[in-house]
Amino acid sequence: MEFLVVQFLTGLASAASLFLVASGLSIIFGVTRIVNFAHGAFYMLGAYLAYTLTERLEGAFGFWGGLVLAGLAVAALGALLEIVLLRRIYRAPELFQLLATFGVTLMVQDLVVVIWGPEDLVGRRAPGLRGAVEVFGQMVPSYDLFLIALGPVVLGLLWLVFKRTRWGVLVRAATQDRDMVAALGVNQKWLFTSVFALGVFLAGLGGALQIPRDAVSHAMDLRVIVEVFVVVVIGGLGSVFGAFVAAIVVSELNAFGILVMPKISLVLVFLVMAAVLVVRPWGLFGKPEGPARQAPGVSIRPWRPFSPGERIAVAAGVALAALLPLVAGDYALTVGSEIIIFALFAASLHFLMTVGGLASFGHAAYFGLGAYGAAFAAKAAGLPMEAALLAGPLLGLAGAALFGWFCVRLSGVYFAMLTLAFAQITWSVAFQWVEVTGGDNGILGVWPSPWAAGPRGFYWLALAVSAAGIAALRVLVFSPFGYGLRATRDSVLRAEAIGIDRGRVQWTAFVIAGTFAGVAGALFAFLKGSVFPENLAIPTSVDGLVMVLLGGIETVSGAVVGALVYKALAIWLMSQTELSKLVLGAVIVVLVVAFPKGIVGSVEELRARRNRSEPNGAAFGAAKMEAAE
Amino acid sequence: MTTGATTTTGMKLSVSGLNSYYGPAHILFDVGLEVGAGEVVALLGRNGAGKSTTFRSIVGLVAERRGRILFEGEDVSALPTHEIVRRGLGYVPEDRRIFTELTVEENFLVGRQPPRAGAPTWTPEKLYALFPNLGEMRSRLGGRMSGGEQQMLTIGRTLMGNPSLVLLDEPSEGLAPKIVEQMADAILAMKREGLSIVLSEQNLHFARLISDRAYIIEKGRIRFSGSMAELEANPEVRDAYLAV
Numbered sequence: 096m097e098f099l100v101v102q103f104l105t106g107l108a109s110a111a112s113l114f115l116v117a118s119g120l121s122i123i124f125g126v127t128r129i130v131n132f133a134h135g136a137f138y139m140l141g142a143y144l145a146y147t148l149t150e151r152l153e154g155a156f157g158f159w160g161g162l163v164l165a166g167l168a169v170a171a172l173g174a175l176l177e178i179v180l181l182r183r184i185y186r187a188p189e190l191f192q193l194l195a196t197f198g199v200t201l202m203v204q205d206l207v208v209v210i211w212g213p214e215d216l217v218g219r220r221a222p223g224l225r226g227a228v229e230v231f232g233q234m235v236p237s238y239d240l241f242l243i244a245l246g247p248v249v250l251g252l253l254w255l256v257f258k259r260t261r262w263g264v265l266v267r268a269a270t271q272d273r274d275m276v277a278a279l280g281v282n283q284k285w286l287f288t289s290v291f292a293l294g295v296f297l298a299g300l301g302g303a304l305q306i307p308r309d310a311v312s313h314a315m316d317l318r319v320i321v322e323v324f325v326v327v328v329i330g331g332l333g334s335v336f337g338a339f340v341a342a343i344v345v346s347e348l349n350a351f352g353i354l355v356m357p358k359i360s361l362v363l364v365f366l367v368m369a370a371v372l373v374v375r376p377w378g379l380f381g382k383p384e385g386p387a388r389q390a391p392g393v394s395i396r397p398w399r400p401f402s403p404g405e406r407i408a409v410a411a412g413v414a415l416a417a418l419l420p421l422v423a424g425d426y427a428l429t430v431g432s433e434i435i436i437f438a439l440f441a442a443s444l445h446f447l448m449t450v451g452g453l454a455s456f457g458h459a460a461y462f463g464l465g466a467y468g469a470a471f472a473a474k475a476a477g478l479p480m481e482a483a484l485l486a487g488p489l490l491g492l493a494g495a496a497l498f499g500w501f502c503v504r505l506s507g508v509y510f511a512m513l514t515l516a517f518a519q520i521t522w523s524v525a526f527q528w529v530e531v532t533g534g535d536n537g538i539l540g541v542w543p544s545p546w547a548a549g550p551r552g553f554y555w556l557a558l559a560v561s562a563a564g565i566a567a568l569r570v571l572v573f574s575p576f577g578y579g580l581r582a583t584r585d586s587v588l589r590a591e592a593i594g595i596d597r598g599r600v601q602w603t604a605f606v607i608a609g610t611f612a613g614v615a616g617a618l619f620a621f622l623k624g625s626v627f628p629e630n631l632a633i634p635t636s637v638d639g640l641v642m643v644l645l646g647g648i649e650t651v652s653g654a655v656v657g658a659l660v661y662k663a664l665a666i667w668l669m670s671q672t673e674l675s676k677l678v679l680g681a682v683i684v685v686l687v688v689a690f691p692k693g694i695v696g697s698v699e700e701l702r703a704r705r706n707r708s709e710p711n712g713a714a715f716g717a718a719k720m721e722a723a724e
Numbered sequence: 725m726t727t728g729a730t731t732t733t734g735m736k737l738s739v740s741g742l743n744s745y746y747g748p749a750h751i752l753f754d755v756g757l758e759v760g761a762g763e764v765v766a767l768l769g770r771n772g773a774g775k776s777t778t779f780r781s782i783v784g785l786v787a788e789r790r791g792r793i794l795f796e797g798e799d800v801s802a803l804p805t806h807e808i809v810r811r812g813l814g815y816v817p818e819d820r821r822i823f824t825e826l827t828v829e830e831n832f833l834v835g836r837q838p839p840r841a842g843a844p845t846w847t848p849e850k851l852y853a854l855f856p857n858l859g860e861m862r863s864r865l866g867g868r869m870s871g872g873e874q875q876m877l878t879i880g881r882t883l884m885g886n887p888s889l890v891l892l893d894e895p896s897e898g899l900a901p902k903i904v905e906q907m908a909d910a911i912l913a914m915k916r917e918g919l920s921i922v923l924s925e926q927n928l929h930f931a932r933l934i935s936d937r938a939y940i941i942e943k944g945r946i947r948f949s950g951s952m953a954e955l956e957a958n959p960e961v962r963d964a965y966l967a968v
């Protein structure tokens with residue numbers, strides 16, 4: 096009993112930081128409508144800066160001052176980011192905003208390692224709070240008690256700011272109608288910047304407050320952002336009080352989950368989140384969002400199947416690819432196989448995202464499940480490769496069916512956050528459940544059948560399977576199901592009015608996309624001969640998103656082109672520089688800001704412009720159309 | 725027009741050659757209008773004639789617009805909305821757009837700007853005197869108010885910015901006759917404070933109670949301009965361009 100009380104207190108202490116970070120995310124979203132993926136990065140920067148500052152500054156004053164200073168410094172960085180980057184993309188689709196802020200996250204990850212090194216850092220203990228207090232005969236760290244008190248204090252302060260200051264009232268007004276606030280003479284730009292700075296300050300402070308409890312590491316950003324997403328999904332995006340309650344719920348579930356199911360404690364959080372979503376899709380204290388401003392994939396230029404000429408060109412391209420083993424060496428073929436497998440992965444995500452308008456931030460889950468499924472089938476069940484390639488994707492299918500059922504209840508940013516959270520839960524199961532998955536060590540020795548064991552044989556296998564998969568997805572796009580799916584993307588209301596069951600159609604699309612991702616994953620397992628948790632981690636999901644974006648999100652075949660270019664570029668980059676994340680992050684940011692139509696999108700635009708008799712008039716019309724949005 | 729500069733001097737607001745677009749659709753065609761200091765001018769026109777678009781264009785809420793907009797002699801057409809408004813050009817939107825989650829007092833607080841030389845200064849107390857209904861519900865949420873009360877709130881909110889000129893978009897729309905009378909009284913009181921006012925209306929009834937002059941807009945073009953007396957004397961203009 097006493098032990099449970101102590102465990103409860105530990106949970107409350109963890110909730111404080113989580114609440115700070117989550118409330119910051121919520122406040123920013125409320126006004127700017129941006130889900131700031133970089134929030135975890137700011138949290139991490141807050142911790143690192145606090146580590147350095149508290150090492151340099153002497154005494155109790157130096158310690159506490161250092162924490163606050165770290166928060167302020169991070170807030171200044173946040174303001175800079177807002178001014179330089181976010182102001183350019185406030186009107187962009189949500190997906191782009193998420194991606195851009197994720198690009199920043201990637202850059203920060205490398206920068207942090209450059210500045211502070213790869214080792215975990217253990218910070219100073221809080222002066223005056225080094226000891227422990229006895230509660231029911233158990234020792235509770237005094238610092239935990241301080242954090243427990245801090246949570247409600249911050250909640251109260253935020254409440255005061257929003258209720259009692261003009262700035263707070265302006266923020267609440269802008270949360271409802273930002274254009275009207277401007278029409279009353281308020282400079283939105285600075286309002287947005289200051290809101291962003293406050294939200295980021297809370298994240299930085301949340302990170303800084305962690306240093307007496309936890310080592311500072313360069314992986315803490317993604318860990319916290321996933322928890323924060325879970326918190327805001329449960330509490331309701333935009334609600335500070337919701338963030339407070341949900342932070343406690345999630346932290347307590349973690350604290351007790353460790354006791355009940357030490358290996359898969361996150362599953363408990365998942366169950367609660369799922370229950371909340373079923374009862375209140377917008378979270379406990381959130382308000383239903385309107386439909387997404389603009390679903391990805393909507394294009395002014397109508398899609399059409401390949402013309403006979405194009406069909407011949409594509410067939411020729413595949414044939415040419417099939418001839419590659421005659422000229423290329425083993426290494427090139429292995430790289431080629433990987434690129435081809437990722438083309439299928441990207442195509443499956445494209446199907447969900449561009450055709451279905453559902454931007455998943457956790458598509459790697461189904462890729463990874465397919466890989467693990469194949470590995471289980473080959474290693475545990477002892478099936479040959481051919482059977483394992485069929486069995487593996489079934490795990491991806493099952494995962495997509497389960498998670499998709501919840502995800503398609505949401506749309507827009509909620510959908511993105513939820514898919515990410517599910518993927519991360521899958522990852523943590525793979526990571527924690529060592530007996531079954533091998534944990535960090537993965538599953539090794541997943542070898543292909545002899546005929547496909549050489550780089551040549553496997554290349555042909557990968558090419559055949561991927562080409563068939565991509566072709567099947569393309570056929571689906573132009574099938575009645577594909578048209579129905581696009582109808583739900585373009586207008587839920589109208590689609591439902593003509594008798595389309597939106598939930599069912601989108602769920603089916605989710606399962607299809609997950610299954611094809613699983614096929615790619617199963618191939619990947621045999622290509623590498625092994626499976627690791629990183630196969631279903633966030634970076635893999637984002638790789639897929641970037642491929643689709645790079646190729647051209649509004650196009651039908653962009654995903655394949657994007658995958659080819661991106662994967663080749665990434666493999667090359669990896670061999671050239673230590674700072675591949677920094678470069679990649681920068682590429683993503685530039686892509687989103689300067690090149691949002693992608694490769695195929697730009698090519699199509701050029702072609703369309705050339706085909707038109709009066710190119711300038713057409714371009715003018717399109718430009719004005721965008722301005723009106 | 726070479727005489728434009730001389731005729732516009734002394735005008736509070738002078739708009740000329742205003743063309744506006746929503747995407748590919750051309751909505752306003754060379755709209756021009758002028759408002760003298762302390763004047764109440766009506767912009768009349770049927771549904772969809774372009775009244776709201778004119779107002780939204782003046783305060784910079786329509787992204788695609790061309791033309792000259794002189795406010796107190798200075799061209800404001802290149803400024804962002806909030807800077808136009810801060811010069812004392814207040815705007816009251818037709819759909820009211822009050823902040824439903826904020827109380828009456830907080831709605832006023834959002835609109836508050838520093839006092840301005842040459843324009844009447846408003847305080848919440850003065851507004852409660854102008855709109856007594858609001859005085860009885862200072863801490864009520866905007867979302868819990870009747871249509872008439874919301875209309876008063878949205879006007880009061882704009883007045884808190886101490887404008888010297890206000891664009892009032894259909895202030896009588898959807899109000900009960902008794903409230904319409906109150907509204908007319910309030911607008912006359914605003915005029916007595918020295919405010920210049922442009923109000924848009926679909927029919928003459930309300931406008932004739934308070935306006936000095938009128939413009940008639942139809943399909944994005946100004947079709948008539950003159951005093952209220954001239955308009956009264958021209959029933960064929962009225963019948964051609966206005967709802968009965």
Ligand SMILES: Nc1ncnc2c1ncn2[C@@H]1O[C@H](COP(=O)(O)OP(=O)(O)OP(=O)(O)O)[C@@H](O)[C@H]1O
Nearest residue numbers: 746751769770771772773774775776777778818926
């Ligand atoms: N956001 C918009 N996008 C495209 N067209 C618009 C938009 N808003 C208005 N319009 C069109 O512009 C024209 C003028 O509309 P406006 O709202 O200015 O008319 P109005 O005179 O204010 O009408 P009402 O009396 O109904 O308020 C109409 O044809 C309308 O359909």
Ligand SMILES: [Mg+2]
Nearest residue numbers: 775776777818
């Ligand atoms: Mg109107």
